[in-house]
Amino acid sequence: MPGPEVIGVSGLRKSYGAVPVLHGVDLHVGRGEIFALLGPNGAGKTTTQEILTGFSSRSAGSVSVLGEDPAGAGSRWRARIGIVPQDMGSFDQLTVKEVVSHFASLYPDPLPVGSVIERTGLGGKANERTSRLSGGQRRRLDIALGIVGRPELVFLDEPTTGLDPQARRGTWDLIRALAADGTTVMLTTHYLDEVEVLCDRVAILLRGKVAEQGAPADIGGRAHGEAVIEFQAEGPLRGAELPTVQQVGASLGRAEGQVRIGTAAPAATLRVLLEWSARLGSFDLPGLTVTRPTLEDVYLRMIAADAATPASEPELEHVA
Numbered sequence: 138m139p140g141p142e143v144i145g146v147s148g149l150r151k152s153y154g155a156v157p158v159l160h161g162v163d164l165h166v167g168r169g170e171i172f173a174l175l176g177p178n179g180a181g182k183t184t185t186q187e188i189l190t191g192f193s194s195r196s197a198g199s200v201s202v203l204g205e206d207p208a209g210a211g212s213r214w215r216a217r218i219g220i221v222p223q224d225m226g227s228f229d230q231l232t233v234k235e236v237v238s239h240f241a242s243l244y245p246d247p248l249p250v251g252s253v254i255e256r257t258g259l260g261g262k263a264n265e266r267t268s269r270l271s272g273g274q275r276r277r278l279d280i281a282l283g284i285v286g287r288p289e290l291v292f293l294d295e296p297t298t299g300l301d302p303q304a305r306r307g308t309w310d311l312i313r314a315l316a317a318d319g320t321t322v323m324l325t326t327h328y329l330d331e332v333e334v335l336c337d338r339v340a341i342l343l344r345g346k347v348a349e350q351g352a353p354a355d356i357g358g359r360a361h362g363e364a365v366i367e368f369q370a371e372g373p374l375r376g377a378e379l380p381t382v383q384q385v386g387a388s389l390g391r392a393e394g395q396v397r398i399g400t401a402a403p404a405a406t407l408r409v410l411l412e413w414s415a416r417l418g419s420f421d422l423p424g425l426t427v428t429r430p431t432l433e434d435v436y437l438r439m440i441a442a443d444a445a446t447p448a449s450e451p452e453l454e455h456v457a
């Protein structure tokens with residue numbers, strides 16, 4: 138966590154009636170971070186965001202957002218946060234500019250309406266009725282409404298769902314610019330590439346618990362996990378006996394000329410392989426690839442492992 142703490146959550150629990158949904162969530166987000174909540178449908182991401190924004194009560198645990206407990210925070214605190222839910226509702230008879238201006242009027246120190254409309258890529262639509270916007274343009278309007286109040290902390294619930302690839306990248310640039318200005322961003326998403334390229338840290342929520350929290354590159358031990366080296370044993374390498382790569386912790390497989398090596402020490406293993414290929418008169422490992430598990434690989438593995446684990450005993454919780 139780089140900056141001072143903006144969100145601090147410990148032991149957060151939530152039940153709807155007798156049904157527990159959050160089972161002791163811990164989260165810590167620093168100023169200026171772009172933080173993702175990732176998890177399958179129904180994992181509790183929206184519920185967590187609703188509690189952090191004061192729209193839902195909690196059953197147990199402590200929550201601090203911008204130094205206050207959202208459960209009792211007033212309008213001055215509310216003006217310091219921006220919220221972009223999955224669906225902002227409809228303002229069909231109003232134009233983009235009218236809606237953004239209306240929202241701006243609710244805040245003590247809003248951003249200039251024109252610049253918000255430009256930054257969200259709606260410059261050409263300022264005088265269009267919102268009923269005539271496409272789905273993706275509606276989503277950009279939602280984001281405009283979430284940031285017009287110049288928030289210190291903005292919550293985005295699936296901000297790029299329904300956007301075309303160019304608009305997604307535009308939204309990422311906007312989120313990066315907000316963070317560079319010191320705005321803290323917490324978002325939920327189902328897109329792993331979005332987490333990978335955009336977010337400083339991610340918490341993976343599985344069945345109401347944080348299964349892991351950290352930089353996307355470190356999740357599931359990715360940074361130090363096993364890499365896979367593959368190449369084609371062609372030319373002088375064809376049929377040659379492979380070197381003893383086990384000495385650098387590598388395992389070895391071979392099928393129809395395609396060599397596949399799993400190794401915890403890819404650089405050392407490559408050195409052995411390159412010396413071996415040079416000895417055979419080849420200065421290349423044809424079709425060489427070195428890959429580590431992607432975020433998607435480790436995420437899907439975590440979901441599968443979680444699904445294979447029986448649900449814990451029903452917990453005794455306070456009813457919200």
Ligand SMILES: Nc1ncnc2c1ncn2[C@@H]1O[C@H](COP(=O)(O)OP(=O)(O)OP(=O)(O)O)[C@@H](O)[C@H]1O
Pocket residue numbers: 153158176177178179180181182183184185
């Ligand atoms: N108002 C409610 N009353 C009862 N149960 C609810 C309510 N809101 C959410 N839930 C339940 O709480 C669980 C978590 O829902 P939540 O919307 O937080 O998940 P999510 O991770 O945001 O899912 P998604 O990715 O589908 O948006 C789900 O099982 C859902 O059915």
